[in-house]
Amino acid sequence: MHRHLDRKLSLILPAVLVALVAASCGGSSTPAPASPAPSPSVAAAASPAPSPSAPAAASSEPSPSAAAATTLKVALVAPSAVNDLAFTQSMVEALNSLKAKYNLEIAVSDNQFVVATAANVIQNYASQGYNLIIAHGSQYGSTIQQLAPQFPNVSFAWGTAGSTYNLPNVFAYQANSNEGGYVQGAMAALLSKSKVLGVIGPIAVGDAKLYVDGFCAGAKFVEASISCIPVYTGSFSDVSLMATAATTFVANKADVLTGTAQAVVGAIGVAKSHNLPWFGTQWTQVSLAPSNVVSSQVYNWAPILEQILTEIQGGKLGGATFTATLGNGGEQIQFNPGFNLPAAVKAKADELIKGITEGSVNVPQ
Amino acid sequence: MNQFFTVDVLTVTVASGIALATPFLLAALGETIGQRSGVINLGVDGIMLLAAFATYYTALQTGNLLFAIMAGAGTGTIMGMITALVSVTLKAEQGISGIGIYLFGLGFSALLFQKLVGTPLPIATLPPVGIPLLDEIPVVGGMFFKQSVLVYLAFLLVPIVAFVLNRTTYGLKIKAVGENPAAADSLGVSVARIRWSTVMLGCTFAGLAGASLLMYGGIFQVNLTQSEGFIAVALVYFGAWRPVGVMGGSLLYGLVGVVILTWKSLGIIPLSASDLAATAPAVITVLALLFLARRFRQPAALGRPYEREG
Numbered sequence: 001m002h003r004h005l006d007r008k009l010s011l012i013l014p015a016v017l018v019a020l021v022a023a024s025c026g027g028s029s030t031p032a033p034a035s036p037a038p039s040p041s042v043a044a045a046a047s048p049a050p051s052p053s054a055p056a057a058a059s060s061e062p063s064p065s066a067a068a069a070t071t072l073k074v075a076l077v078a079p080s081a082v083n084d085l086a087f088t089q090s091m092v093e094a095l096n097s098l099k100a101k102y103n104l105e106i107a108v109s110d111n112q113f114v115v116a117t118a119a120n121v122i123q124n125y126a127s128q129g130y131n132l133i134i135a136h137g138s139q140y141g142s143t144i145q146q147l148a149p150q151f152p153n154v155s156f157a158w159g160t161a162g163s164t165y166n167l168p169n170v171f172a173y174q175a176n177s178n179e180g181g182y183v184q185g186a187m188a189a190l191l192s193k194s195k196v197l198g199v200i201g202p203i204a205v206g207d208a209k210l211y212v213d214g215f216c217a218g219a220k221f222v223e224a225s226i227s228c229i230p231v232y233t234g235s236f237s238d239v240s241l242m243a244t245a246a247t248t249f250v251a252n253k254a255d256v257l258t259g260t261a262q263a264v265v266g267a268i269g270v271a272k273s274h275n276l277p278w279f280g281t282q283w284t285q286v287s288l289a290p291s292n293v294v295s296s297q298v299y300n301w302a303p304i305l306e307q308i309l310t311e312i313q314g315g316k317l318g319g320a321t322f323t324a325t326l327g328n329g330g331e332q333i334q335f336n337p338g339f340n341l342p343a344a345v346k347a348k349a350d351e352l353i354k355g356i357t358e359g360s361v362n363v364p365q
Numbered sequence: 366m367n368q369f370f371t372v373d374v375l376t377v378t379v380a381s382g383i384a385l386a387t388p389f390l391l392a393a394l395g396e397t398i399g400q401r402s403g404v405i406n407l408g409v410d411g412i413m414l415l416a417a418f419a420t421y422y423t424a425l426q427t428g429n430l431l432f433a434i435m436a437g438a439g440t441g442t443i444m445g446m447i448t449a450l451v452s453v454t455l456k457a458e459q460g461i462s463g464i465g466i467y468l469f470g471l472g473f474s475a476l477l478f479q480k481l482v483g484t485p486l487p488i489a490t491l492p493p494v495g496i497p498l499l500d501e502i503p504v505v506g507g508m509f510f511k512q513s514v515l516v517y518l519a520f521l522l523v524p525i526v527a528f529v530l531n532r533t534t535y536g537l538k539i540k541a542v543g544e545n546p547a548a549a550d551s552l553g554v555s556v557a558r559i560r561w562s563t564v565m566l567g568c569t570f571a572g573l574a575g576a577s578l579l580m581y582g583g584i585f586q587v588n589l590t591q592s593e594g595f596i597a598v599a600l601v602y603f604g605a606w607r608p609v610g611v612m613g614g615s616l617l618y619g620l621v622g623v624v625i626l627t628w629k630s631l632g633i634i635p636l637s638a639s640d641l642a643a644t645a646p647a648v649i650t651v652l653a654l655l656f657l658a659r660r661f662r663q664p665a666a667l668g669r670p671y672e673r674e675g
Binding site for chain 2: 080081082083084085111113198203204229230231232233234235237238239240241242243244245247248249250251252254262263265266268269272273287288289
């Protein structure tokens with residue numbers, strides 16, 4: 001009897017564990033989280049909707065009242081947490097800023113770092129009749145390529161990438177993160193006394209590589225002999241590796257640090273403990289080191305999202321690529337008033353931003 | 366390469382390698398104790414995640430790092446009770462139940478983080494504490510004797526665990542239960558009680574590992590461990606279920622990781638080889654494991670629930 005009961009329990013308990021796992025993993029749609037406070041006023045700084053880099057097909061733009069009346073169901077699938085202070089948070093904030101204007105019903109599935117699981121999530125959203133599914137991660141490319149043809153009435157937006165796979169219901173979006181990197185690299189070179197910069201990236205792909213390359217190019221533009229050797233840790237999310245990389249840079253006399261990916265929180269901690277300036281990207285990181293963050297290149301996806309939503313409302317589900325730049329407001333350099341930035345450095349940054357925006361400064365790719 | 370062999374760079378490299386090895390060491394030591402008694406726990410990573418979150422949240426709320434570390438260890442103990450209930454009392458298939466614990470820890474820690482924290486803020490981390498006189502030894506002092514208390518604790522536990530396993534009656538019982546539980550049972554050793562104690566102890570160590578990992582970065586993130594718990598399980602095999610061997614494996618893994626990063630920052634490893642170099646710690650550890658695994662055998666009753674016959 002006792003053995004029989006043990007066996008029953010030994011079957012029931014794993015089932016209970018699996019149920020707990022299913023509940024806690026939260027892979028299915030969840031209501032859009034409220035913006036984690038504090039957040040910068042990205043919407044206030046947004047410029048009017050930019051033109052896409054590919055010619056857009058003519059589409060009739062619905063009137064604002066008609067647009068607001070129709071509910072658009074939008075799902076976001078992202079590889080890291082909604083409060084990662086980086087890649088995913090920038091998109092969540094942009095979506096939330098447009099929620100009222102476009103009458104959006106938003107669902108978010110974050111932490112989808114396992115691509116196979118993310119594919120399942122994307123497919124579920126498509127099956128549930130979502131109008132737009134945003135696959136926010138270059139690793140989801142093959143998934144989009146496979147699923148989009150199966151759901152021709154669903155619009156997919158894939159970033160950060162420059163290819164729509166020539167599919168009529170896929171939009172692509174990307175960020176010229178090298179532009180903000182260039183400006184911040186120039187500032188870093190001017191701030192550095194040791195002329196050694198610490199640059200930490202995850203993997204040398206996508207906007208991470210663009211940012212790092214732009215940063216070093218900007219630094220060398222100001223100071224040709226400056227040391228700007230990037231370290232790629234091999235992981236987007238290994239916080240301890242990023243912290244260790246930052247520590248090794250400090251040991252090698254680096255006195256200004258920067259990094260990209262959600263794992264930079266570890267490196268920012270090292271910058272803070274050594275009281276060194278930090279340059280951020282993707283989202284503002286001031287909350288992590290209020291006295292050390294000089295500036296952050298903040299991604300403002302709202303203008304691109306507005307274009308995509310407008311296209312969808314006009315009946316066009318894909319076939320265009322959008323690029324966030326300093327010029328179109330898709331990227332913004334947000335200076336931290338809590339950092340004592342010399343006026344000359346700020347002036348140089350403003351000069352470069354103006355030059356990049358007007359096209360007189362060419363940032364190497 | 367000359368820039369690498371300077372006092373400052375070498376000191377920081379070795380010191381960072383030791384600090385990076387600490388979570389692996391703590392988790393692997395705990396797993397060693399459990400596996401010597403015949404229980405394999407693949408949920409280590411999940412337990413580390415839950416403990417890391419508990420440490421972080423407690424530090425955020427109280428500002429007291431000691432409470433925070435105790436919360437982390439306590440979380441490990443609680444998870445140890447659950448693990449022991451499933452693996453020992455209910456005799457579930459240990460590999461599968463361990464994966465279940467891991468997935469639960471991964472998901473639940475992420476859920477708690479999102480619901481309770483919102484915007485993450487950094488916490489104060491444990492400052493390095495110099496051991497008087499020893500920290501003044503040129504070069505070596507900075508490498509080994511200016512670490513946080515958790516690092517000292519981890520390395521102090523190595524001889525303690527070795528002593529307990531090899532020189533005490535309790536250790537003898539652990540090994541007996543892991544090799545031949547039926548024989549141990551016939552001699553009056555309570556197999557269930559021993560396994561419960563080793564699993565709880567091992568999971569408490571995993572909790573400390575999560576706490577130390579959290580203290581290293583000073584902030585929690587979803588999936589903070591990056592599956593380090595599974596590396597810790599592999600290190601048990603690497604170390605041939607011996608605390609000193611496990612320490613050697615942890616140090617190898619941590620030091621190789623830091624050396625690779627340092628060489629990258631000095632330009633010794635070119636950018637084109639960066640991704641390949643990032644795999645070095647895992648590759649070296651697996652190669653060493655393949656070489657060493659033939660020389661030692663695992664506890665005979667590892668992974669097998671015990672049920673008294675008759």
